[in-house]
Amino acid sequence: MRDLPLSRVYQLLEPGPVVLLTTSARGRANVMTMSWHMMVEFEPPRIACVVSNGDYSFAALRATKECVIAVPAVKLAQKVVNIGNCSGADVDKFAAFDLTPKRASHVAPPLVAECFANLECKVIDTRLVNAYGIFILEVLKAWVDPAQKNPKTIHHHGFGKFVVDGRAIKLKSRMR
Amino acid sequence: MRDLPLSRVYQLLEPGPVVLLTTSARGRANVMTMSWHMMVEFEPPRIACVVSNGDYSFAALRATKECVIAVPAVKLAQKVVNIGNCSGADVDKFAAFDLTPKRASHVAPPLVAECFANLECKVIDTRLVNAYGIFILEVLKAWVDPAQKNPKTIHHHGFGKFVVDGRAIKLKSRMR
Numbered sequence: 001m002r003d004l005p006l007s008r009v010y011q012l013l014e015p016g017p018v019v020l021l022t023t024s025a026r027g028r029a030n031v032m033t034m035s036w037h038m039m040v041e042f043e044p045p046r047i048a049c050v051v052s053n054g055d056y057s058f059a060a061l062r063a064t065k066e067c068v069i070a071v072p073a074v075k076l077a078q079k080v081v082n083i084g085n086c087s088g089a090d091v092d093k094f095a096a097f098d099l100t101p102k103r104a105s106h107v108a109p110p111l112v113a114e115c116f117a118n119l120e121c122k123v124i125d126t127r128l129v130n131a132y133g134i135f136i137l138e139v140l141k142a143w144v145d146p147a148q149k150n151p152k153t154i155h156h157h158g159f160g161k162f163v164v165d166g167r168a169i170k171l172k173s174r175m176r
Numbered sequence: 177m178r179d180l181p182l183s184r185v186y187q188l189l190e191p192g193p194v195v196l197l198t199t200s201a202r203g204r205a206n207v208m209t210m211s212w213h214m215m216v217e218f219e220p221p222r223i224a225c226v227v228s229n230g231d232y233s234f235a236a237l238r239a240t241k242e243c244v245i246a247v248p249a250v251k252l253a254q255k256v257v258n259i260g261n262c263s264g265a266d267v268d269k270f271a272a273f274d275l276t277p278k279r280a281s282h283v284a285p286p287l288v289a290e291c292f293a294n295l296e297c298k299v300i301d302t303r304l305v306n307a308y309g310i311f312i313l314e315v316l317k318a319w320v321d322p323a324q325k326n327p328k329t330i331h332h333h334g335f336g337k338f339v340v341d342g343r344a345i346k347l348k349s350r351m352r
Contacts, residue, residue, distance in 0.1 A: 016192010160349030166342025173336030
């Protein structure tokens with residue numbers, strides 16, 4: 001995994017890919033599937049995401065205030081769905097789905113080695129957790145896998161329908 | 177425009193498309209380009225979005241607590257970029273970009289007739305506006321244009337690079 005400058009993190013999440021979120025509590029790592037997230041600040045990169053109190057990851061995220069957001073390419077799509085269809089209360093998902101946990105440098109939850117990008121995050125604001133499950137995260141460290149070139153991400157349209165990244169276009173823009 | 181059931185609104189925004197946001201203040205409509213948004217609740221559909229206090233739309237959104245989120249297909253891509261590259265302080269964007277404002281049913285800001293979906297929204301929570309520019313919206317009414325079949329949306333990767341929706345895949349899933 002190669003270091004990614006924090007100034008470029010927004011380019012990973014702004015397009016809206018389905019991601020994985022890892023947590024760790026009492027020495028046990030877990031992973032969930034997540035589509036409700038957005039950028040909030042370019043640098044330091046800040047992210048808002050929704051983790052519902054019905055998600056098994058909720059308690060670990062609220063208690064430890066640490067997570068990793070891992071971005072899977074389309075080759076992991078069926079695994080990503082399967083991860084979302086079961087609970088860490090019942091399943092050791094890293095083992096069940098043959099994912100490789102990799103030690104992070106700033107947080108306890110593991111990176112997911114199979115994902116092309118991994119973002120080490122701490123929770124910096126919980127004011128909207130009770131009302132909406134909204135956590136505000138700050139990215140401490142970002143990693144990309146240089147072996148995965150031009151990875152295509154997936155975007156959820158509901159009920160198992162996903163749209164895969166298609167062609168890229170370049171338009172004249174002054175926007176970052 | 178045809179009515180879209182509110183239960184299906186999340187399927188429009190969860191995939192992370194670039195959208196337009198219209199506001200209206202003192203009888204004058206404005207429109208901005210936005211990529212920082214996420215679903216927060218299925219039904220009633222609730223959305224979080226970031227509108228910075230550097231955006232001209234910020235004052236109107238905070239004062240009137242109303243907006244419309246309009247979802248453009250790829251054919252509008254260059255127009256969407258141009259809308260993001262100027263300010264409503266200087267330009268009447270509906271006129272400059274030849275967009276057709278259409279009266280909404282529940283809010284003062286207009287729908288954008290050229291977009292394939294339009295969501296009439298009210299602001300329901302401003303607690304994180306000062307800290308992050310995060311507004312929590314509730315969708316009151318949703319519209320789709322039945323004449324635009326299988327619209328492809330665009331996803332921003334920074335500096336004028338956009339990825340267009342590619343192929344759709346269907347995976348066995350129990351997730352909504």
